[in-house]
Structure formats: structure tokens, C-alpha cells
Amino acid sequence: SPKLLIGTFPSFFLFLLTRVELFGASELTAMIRRRKSTYCCIIFFVVVLFLGYNGYLDVFQRSHLFLLKNEDVHVNPEEQYLMEHDKYYALAHKQLSNFKDVEEWCGTNAEYTGLNMKLPTPEEVADARRKAHVWDELASRALLITNNFPWKSTIGLLQRLYQPYFKVTIFCGTFYPELFMAKEGFPDIVTPFNYINVSEKEMNRGVSAYHCLVRARALQLDVRGYFVMSDDVTFNFWHPLPLEKVLHPTGITYEQFVGVWWPSVYGKAAVQRALALITDKYRNDDGVQRMFEIYQNGLSSNGFKQDAYYQLTQVDGWSISDLYYVPASMLDYYSRLMNIFYEAGVFHEIAISKFLYSVPHNRLYDSDYKYLWEDRIKWPELYHENLVFIHPIKLNFMTDNYQRAKFCNSVVSTFRDALFGRTTIS
Template identity: 40%
Template sequence: MNPAEMHRGFFAYHCITLAQQMRFSSNVNGYFLLADDSIFNIWQQIDYSRVHHVMGVTYSNCSDWWPGDNGILAARRAVQTAKDTVDPKVIETWQTFENGLRKYGYLLPNETVDSQMLSGLGRSVSDFFYIPSTKIDYYASLMTIFYKAGLFLELAVNRFLRSVNHQTSPNGNYSYLWLNRRNWSTLYSENLMMLHPIKPSQFRAPVYERFLYCEKVMQVWSDIMFRGSTNYTTKQDGDEDYLNG
């Protein structure tokens, strides 16, 4: 994606849509989105048959990012597109979206998808997630509607997640550093699916931060990937997920 398409990460979800357009689906099992300042512990177990997201729809009543052009106004544009379109693909995608919302209990019998899109609530922090090839066409079609409307990453992914069965990561709440960014070296763990953010720029010079990265991260990777260490815990396929699982 070029900088205009990415727009400071607002539309990072469009990356997977572009990958889908390259038509790899016949020989790939799925697609990962990973922010460049995240660490993905690849030994952690994922159910590759369904969508995986670190925290899922945890912040279901959060209004962050909704005010403004890339929030509620973008949601209104997406709804209007669905109402005005004569494109069979868009009509089918929007119906699949509504069916999914209804299946997972987000719509009352007398409600339509509009009530979910225009509620102004719900976000999903989305610096890492996985889409299986079985869902890639639906994902790409729905996200294209959201992208063209200008809907922000965390809001677009949240609405998609509400409409599909998905797995959530173990210890998902500990995968984001929030205000503890300076403490990444003590909060990184082999038991996490991923950790965000650890900015690569801080390791450019041979300073203490680079030493810490080698000691805390690279050593764990070396022990597990090359020395066969199994000193970590993983989430099993049958373990409980946060909603929609």
C-alpha cells in the first residue's frame, strides 16, 4: 500500500484485500496482518480454519474513534452505499454481513444492520489478525465497502468480527503495552501471541535497548526455534474464546 492508501495506519486492513486481489487463495491457507512494530510469537497455536484476532470484540461499548469523518460519518457512507447499490456482489456481501450479525446475537429480530453500523460504539485494536482463505472473499468484499467509505481500522475490523466465528488469543489483554511502552522488556513473554508496540527505530544504534532486545526477545526465539524449548503455554483449539467463538 502507498502512504495515501495506508493513511497513517487508518486503513491497514486494506492490505489483506489487496492480497486477496492477487488471487493466492488456491494455494494459501490464510492471510496474516501484522503491524511492523509488533512481535508475533510464531510458536503460539492458531486454529487456521477460522478467523483469529488478539482481543476480538472486547471493547464493545467503547466510543473511541467514532466521532468524526472516519467514524460515524464513514459508517453512514457505508450504509448509504449498501442502500443505493445495484451491484449484486455488494448486495450479497451486505446480506452476509447482516446474517452474521444476527447469528451471533448483535441484532434483535426487528433490527437491521444499520443499527449496528450507526451505534457509534465498539472497536477492536487490530495490529495483528488472521483471515483463513475460506473467509477471504467475504472479508475483502466487506472491507472494500468500509475502505471506500473511509472507516477507521479498529471500527471496520470490529464490525467484521461481529459477523464471523473467530478465535481470540491467550492473554490478549497483555498483548498491548498501552502506557507501558518503556517496559516492553519486562512485559514481553513467550506465552503471548504477540506484543505491540516495540518500535524498531529504538534499536538502530548499539545502545542498551538493543542489548535488551537480544536478551529478552532473541534469546527466547533462539531457545524455542533452534534448541527445542517447550517452556511456554499455548491456547488449545477447544479453549474458550471471548464471544463469537
């Protein structure tokens, strides 16, 4: 605490801390300049950097990324023991705390009915988590949330809805402080905040969204697999899912469907470039050639008779890929293949379709998910607890009070019931 820190430094430290607290860093800097003491300047900057790094001062202008330290907060010894020795209790405590933040956001300007409902205790939530295997499954997986465009201020809301349930949650996309740190009424970002910053050119408006998982591979995370989802997906993650293989909701679809992407520079021309990279530029690269061998063997194992050279350049699939799962055991192969597709400029949903041809994978029943097109404005009526996911629900629109009310009384209420049980008015 600050009191303990003060005791380890000379009285000048207390003098500095008092001035920082009463007047702020700028006035204290002026004071030190007047004294013209090199020694004082050194001590001052060391102290300020130390306090800023540990979250006591907003020196780095990162206060929204750090939880404020409060020396007056007293934790019940029994609760502290459970937090340290019972992982289910610690997670339940975090999940409840995060969800209360979401409900507070809902209640700020929206007519959210859940504020009158009583949430269960951490002990009750922890007991429920112990009884269902799905929570352990999630706690050993990573969630990667991608954004086709520069991130805005919705990160804090997404963190609270998803982050306490996965081993690690990572945000991938382009980050401009004036956008993702903007004060637009959404909950602030909390720690830990894990992100992969890619340029707008690299993301290319979502054309290369598959490359986020390639970038995540470099982190060498100790997880069993990776869920990858778009920022406008609402993922009902409480459903048990088959995760021993790649999971893709639709699987290979739209065979012989040309659409707008296949004739474009990101379609047929791009996969032809990818094939040229494999057979020419990287013909002596053992890693690439081994990847292509796995690709060919995968086609055969999945019952496809055509060779890889032919299959790559055919109009044989286009898979909508706003949510999918890749086991950690498949990540190396996925990354090598997607690196080739990225260099060649292959469109995201063509690249994922080609990948699915070569790997064993599970898919969802059509009733498990909803992709909205002309009916996307009807998402409040179409979204429900039994779906695995729905796409899209645009969180950026929730700055509008009317839209926020719809989101809270639909999505947030459903999350409350599914995650914490049906509750009664308190």
C-alpha cells in the same frame, strides 16, 4: 556459472567480461564509444543486462535484493540431496541461516550473549519440525506485515525473523528507496522480497491498514489463510493457534466506547457513508448486495438481534487490531466489506470490529498477549516466550546500540530458545 557462460559466446564476450570485472561498466562504455562500433554496443548492453538480471553485476542497483553468486562454493552432495528432496531439511537450513544473520547483527555492536551458544544442526531442526504440527500449519499460511508509515530499513530483520516459517511473507505499505534501502545497520533485504506498494494517501497513517489484505487477495495465493500484523508487533508464532475461524486476540471490545475515532470523520460519519454506498450507489451491484446479505446473516448467526442497517451505525465496538488472522475461505467476503469501508473512509479498528460482528471468530486469553501503553518502555521485562504477541516494540529504535542490546538479549534470545531449543555454551 560465468565460466560456462563465457564458453557459449565469442572471444569478445570474454574481453567484455574482463573489462567489466577490472574496470567497471562506466570505463567499458567509454571504450566502446571510442571504437564506435554498433555491433560492439549491442553485444555489450545485452551482456551487461544479462549479467545484471542474474545478479552478477549491480546494473540495476539491486544487489541488496539478490544473493551473490559464488562459483567457488561447493555443496556436499548429501546435503544437496537433502536440500532438494527433504522439505523439512531445506526449511531448517534456511531458518538456521537466517537466524545466524540475526545473531551476527546482534553481535556487531551489542553485547549479545547468544553468540557463545551453539545452534543445532539442520538435521536436528528438521527432526523437531516433523514432530510438531504447528510448523506445517504456518507453512501453509501467508504472513502480511503492514506499516502505517513509509517503510524504513527494518525489512531485512523482519524477513529473517519470520519469513522462513510461512509459505509466503508480504510487506505492505509505502516504499521509498531512500528510506527502505537506507544503510542504517540492519540486515539487508533478501530474496524473495514480496511487497505491496500503497501510497501514503491510501494507507492514511494506518486508517486504512485493513486494505492491505484486500490488495493481497488480488495475488490469488494458494494458502489456507492470512496472518496480518503491524511492523511493531513481535509475534511468537510457535504457539499452536485455532485457525479454523477468524482469529482476533481481543474480539469485539470497548462496546459503547466513543473514544477519539468515533466522533471523527473516520468514525460515525464514515460508517454512515458506508451504509449509503451499500443502499444507494451499489444498490444494483449483485456482489455488494450479496455481501450485505452475508453481513446480516452473520449478525443473526452470532446472536445479534439488530438488523445490519442499525448495527453498522452504532457505537458497538472498537477492536485493537495489530494482529489478526483471516482464513482464505473468508477472504472474498472480507474484501468486499473492506472495499466499502475503504471507499467510505472508515477507521481500521472500527472496520475490523464491524467485520467481527458478522463472522464466527476465536479470540485469545488475556494472558496470551500484551498491549503496552504507559508501560511500553518496559517491554524487555514484560515480553516472554509464552506470549503469542506483544505490541509495540519499535524496531526503528534498534539502530541505537543500547536498544539493540535489549532487543537481542530479550526477543532474539527468546526466539533462539523457542525455535531451536535451549543450548549450552559452545
